[in-house]
Amino acid sequence: MVRWFRFRRDLGLQLLALYLLLIIPFLLTLWIFDGLVGQRIRADVQTGDLALAQAIAQGTDLSLGNALGIVAGLTRYPEVIAADKAAMAPLFEAILNTHPNINLVYRLDASGVMVYHNPENPTSTVGTDFSFRGYFQSALETCAPLVSQGRISPTTNQAVATAVQSLCSPAGDFLGLVGANIRLESLSQTLSTIASKHQSETGFQVVILDSAGQIIAFPDPALLLHPAADLLPRDYLDSFTGETHSQILRSPDGEERLYTHTHIETIGWEVVVSRPTAEAFATQIVLQQIALVAAVTFLLIGLFFWVALANRVIRPIELLAPVSEAIGLNQPIQSKERARLLRLAERSDQIGHLIRSVMKMEDSIKARMKEQATLLDTSAAVISTLDVETVLDRILEQMGRLLAVQMYAIMQLNEKEGSFRIRAGRGLSRHFTEQLAIQPSEPDSVTMRALHSGEPIQVSDTEDDPSYTIRRARARAEGYRALLAVPLKTKHAPPTALLVFHPTPHIFTRDEIQLLANFANHATMAIENAILYERSDMQLEEQTRRLEALVQSLHDGLILSNLTGQAIYANRRVGALANLRPHELARMQVGQILARILSRSNESESGRQAVQEIYEQGGERNAEISLPGDGRTIYLRLEAFDVSDSRGDLIGRGLLLHDITADRELDRMRASLISTVSHELRTPLAAIKGYATTLLADDVQWDRESQNEFLKIISDEADRLRDLVNNILDLSRLDAGVIKLERIECDIEETIQRAARRVRAGEAGFQVQVAPGLPALYADPLRLETILRNLFENSLKYGGEDVAIRVEVGEQDASCLFRVCDDGPGIPAAEGTRIFEMFYRVDDRLSRVVGGAGLGLAICQGLVHAHGGRIWVETREKGACLAFSIPFSAAAPGAAQAKGDSG
DSSP states (O other), X not given: OHHHHHHHHOHHHHHHHHHHHHHHHHHHHHHHHHHHHHHHHHHHHHHHHHHHHHHHHHHHHHHHHHHHHHHHHHTTOHHHHTTOHHHHHHHHHHHHHHOTTEXXXXXXXXXXXXXXXXXXXXXXXXXXXXXXXXXXXXXXXXXXXXXXXXXXXXXXXXXXXXXXXXXXXXXXOEEEXXXXXXXXXXXXXXXXXXXXXXXXXXTOEEEEEOTTSBXXXXXXXXXXXXXXXXXXXXXXXXXXXSSOEEEEEEOTTSOEEEEEEEEETTTTEEEEEEEEHHHHTHHHHHHHHHHHHHHHHHHHHHHHHHHHXXXXXXXXXXXXXXXXXXXXXXXXXXXXXXXXXXXXXXXXXXXXXXXXXXXXXXXXXXXXHHHHHHHHHHHHHHTTOOOHHHHHHHHHHHHHHHHOOSEEEEEEEETTTTXXXXXXXXXXXXXXXXXXXXXXXXXXXXXXXXXXXXXXXXXXXXXXXXXXXXXXHHHHHHTOSEEEEXXXXXXXXXXXXXXXXXXXXXXXXXXXXXXXXXXXXXXXXXXXXXXXHHHHHHHHHHHHHHHHHHHHTOSSEEEEEOTTSBEEEEOHHHHHHHTOOHHHHTTSBHHHHHHHHHTTSOOOHHXXXXXXXXXXXXXXXXXXXXXXXXXXXXXXXXXXXXXXXXXXOEEEEEEEEEEOHHHHHHHHHHHHHHHHHHHHHHHHHHHHHHHHHHHHOSSOOOOHHHXXXXXXXXXXXXXXHHXXXXXXXXXXXXXXXXXXXXXXEEOHHHHHHHHHHHHTGGGSOEEEEEOTTOOOEEEOHHHHHHHHHHHHHHHHHHHOTTOOEEEEEEEETTEEEEEEEESSSOOOGGXXXXXXXXXXXXXXXXXXXXXXXXXXXXXXXHHHHHTTOEEEEEOOSSSOEXXXXXXXXXXXXXXXXXXXXXX
16 A cells, blocks of 8 residues: 555656556567567478378388389299299399389399399409398398388499398299399488588488388488488487478587478488587567567666756756645745756756746745734634624734735714724724715715625725715815725625725735735634624524423423532422422532422332432433322332443433323323223123023023013123224224214203113103203204213213203303213212223222223213213212203204314
């Protein structure tokens, strides 16, 4: 990674990599080309030598084959077979005359004794018994023609080889042979002729070897019949296998040569063509030398280019890099490096121009750094306080130090007056500062022109500028001749401009204007920060008040403490639970507050200790306690947690007192639902099952009256099951808010009587009192009947079958008011608000006797709320009175209420 980072930063390495990227493919291509062409040249040379060897082998084979054909032809003459000397003379002589390469033709008998030879002179052969000759021994074993090994003829002292053909009788008996001595010099002459064609190739050789490894033919006669090892490498001779091949080896005299040989199959001889590799591959060697010269030349040119590039470009850049970095860091340049830069700056090329530009940039940067340092000092001075007046004074103070001016001011819109006034100034008279006021409607004002255009505006001479005619007297009185207005681009602060006055005519330069514009930007930020601080401080106070109100309004209690356990914050809910005022909570330990809360609880001592420990031990812990409330028990879950800052350091502890009474009530209702519904379902089902089983018994015959009684009980219990299921369904619809009301005009008295008949309320004392002249009531008659029926059933359930029920109907607040009163045991005052809860039953002896699911009054409340009314308990000295009201005009006639309030 470090090397890669250095590569990216080093131009020299990058150029070197680019050079290598150029030269390496070139050298690789040159190497591949040389290899491919060299292989082609080698293949062509080896193919040429092989073709030459094969041509010589074919010529030799043809020549020897011709001699073998001659001796084979002689064996077919009767004169030769009969060994007739006189007859053989003209035949042998004709052969000698027509074949100059044959110097002796002769006939041997079966024992190897010379019978006849031609020429006939005595010196043409030595001796008469030739049975010791190797070719005679071979002729005894085969009738096929053969060629003997090379040898020196004792009569001619020439190297010869004998072509031999055996004479065999029809019965296969050996009769002798006919032989012809072939002068090997003729083959050498042929090879000399071939070698002469390669005179340009030094060291070119062609040699023919016989089956014994002797040199049979060679341009130099002195080597005839010498062992082949005198001319050819021993390893090469040992590798002869009868297959044509080429091989590069060192000759016996140490020279590297290319040897190519082929085999003469008919006589077992070898033809070897050899030449020095320097001659054979001269073209390849030249090509390699050319490629080497090209590669070296390319490398030298590249090296020269690299050295020139390094000296002329890279090294000056390397020298310039630390210098430019020092300039950027505002550090001094060493005198030695500066001298080198000055020498390089004298160059007339781009490098010289670049160095001259960098040195100019150094001077410019020094000036900018000086200005920047002043601006930074200005920023530090103006942001050291957030008071607006102090900020403006410090801005003017720093501006005077920066520009060395004597008169300057800050003009800002006075939003109350609607005009621009001097908010702060230096070097100006008090009268000028207090009296100067510029209206936003003055278009020719320098200040307004700058604010409208958003660009600095100057007046170089107030005496000559036509736009300043009406203000010229003011300029003379104050003593300035030139003026520059720079707008401050504020967003939250009122429109503001920076004014600079000059006592003499003066044209503000571009650099001066730019410097003032930069200064104005710093001043703008300082003013904006001061204004925003004032606003944010007020917003923070407002947000704090809102957050305080939100936390104080929580239904759950919240306590925050420091690490010593002292409460630093507690909301109203904690005060209510501990019966303490807010100022008392702030001075107490959390343990003391918990002790006050636990003093109201019925928890055991161990339970109280556990609650105390969840806060003292740290970490996230929780516990539950119960407290007596207004008519019911309040359940609290205490959750302790740590409070950490942004770095994760512990700075305090917190305690949340979460009211879980509703959750406990929901759990109680669920348990009641399971218990009550299972009990209420089981009782009628048991009755239905019992009476049905009784009726179905085979061993008892029931009379008609008993059967009707049993069936009536089964029907009543089935109705009871139906009502229970309907009540549960109504409750679920009310709870989901999807119950539908069909509002029509109701006959109030008829609805009351119908509900009474359903529960047999009229069998005891039952009175209905409807006030005359009531408006028409638009309600759901079936739902209204359900409300009344449940109220009647409640009276009968707790008052007994003899209870007297009275129904009163009247008008109250544009609503129809119903009262259902009885003379039963009544409703305890403490239970008046809870009897309308689902599954809630008054826990006394009577309620345990009558049973019930505790759903009737809850259904009444839901249906009343769905009609837009309300239901409540009215206090009576004797008996119970439940009242509810339904608005007369809750909906138009025939309209449907799609959704009701479940209460």
